[in-house]
Amino acid sequence: MKLGTVKRDRIRLVSAASLFVATTLVVAACTADHDGGGAAASSVAAATSNSAIHPPFPTLTAPSLQPPKQQNENRPDVAFDPCTWIDDHTVQKIGYDPSTRKRSIDIHAEYTFLSCEFLTADKAYSIEILSGNRTMDEGRQKFTTDGAQIEDATIEGRAAMIVRTKTPESCDVLLQTKAGYVDFDRIIAGYLIDGPTPERCSGIVDLVRSIVPRIGNY
Known part of the structure; x- marks a missing residue:
């Protein structure tokens, strides 16, 4: 097998793997959105709620x-x-x-x-x-x-x-x-x-x- 052919085959394999990872992430994101946020959104919400004791509404600033x-x-x-x-x-x-x-x-x-x-x-x-x-x-x-x-x-x-x-x-x-x-x-x-x-x-x-x-x- 020629060296150029080997390089092209490796590039195809890397591209296919990248496409698989990207597709998986997109599907996961869509699933989380369909479930109302899923575990990922819950983690973000928890981090947000624990980061401060301020209420989720504006307070008076005078x-x-x-x-x-x-x-x-x-x-x-x-x-x-x-x-x-x-x-x-x-x-x-x-x-x-x-x-x-x-x-x-x-x-x-x-x-x-x-x-x-x-x-x-x-x-x-x-x-x-x-x-x-x-x-x-x-x-x-x-x-x-x-x-x-x-x-x-x-x-x-x-x-x-x-x-x-x-x-x-x-x-x-x-x-x-x-x-x-x-x-x-x-x-x-x-x-x-x-x-x-x-x-x-x-x-x-x-x-x-x-x-x-x-x-x-x-």
């Missing part, structure tokens, strides 16, 4: 609303920030005025609480939302020590506690998160309400339920 740097000791970082993760539409949906949004006093020492306050347009209702990395048991102990009445509940599949403190116009709901819990602390200014003042925890579970989608899987 400098005055940004959370402080966390300094946790043996506790997970708090992901959900009520001042930048809760959009204006949700604030309006629960009956509050988005223009009253204000970052309240954050705690960022050995544990963290990121806080935000909202008011209704008539100022009769105020709510402070605190997202932290203390455990539900620690929250229960704190309120029990303070003499509060605690009612266990489940809200959107999450463990929760409805808390009636010694302050007559105040109602808290503690909602479990991956980092710890979110404390929804609502106060009713009865003197600003025409007619009878509602029971202090009236409607607060529905309020919390409306905010759960903005917490996401955190």
Whole structure:
């Protein structure tokens, strides 16, 4: 056999092998697409979801609303920030005025609480939302020590506690998160309400339920 013939045969073999590999990749890609992404897409999604704790939706960017740097000791970082993760539409949906949004006093020492306050347009209702990395048991102990009445509940599949403190116009709901819990602390200014003042925890579970989608899987 001539040398030129051998070279041509080798080229044909290499080309055929390359074509086989390319065809295999195309078929695999089409199969993954047909299956809604398949294992390859799942790996990409997992890598993306594990690369950051940011939600899959835009957050508010005003400098005055940004959370402080966390300094946790043996506790997970708090992901959900009520001042930048809760959009204006949700604030309006629960009956509050988005223009009253204000970052309240954050705690960022050995544990963290990121806080935000909202008011209704008539100022009769105020709510402070605190997202932290203390455990539900620690929250229960704190309120029990303070003499509060605690009612266990489940809200959107999450463990929760409805808390009636010694302050007559105040109602808290503690909602479990991956980092710890979110404390929804609502106060009713009865003197600003025409007619009878509602029971202090009236409607607060529905309020919390409306905010759960903005917490996401955190």
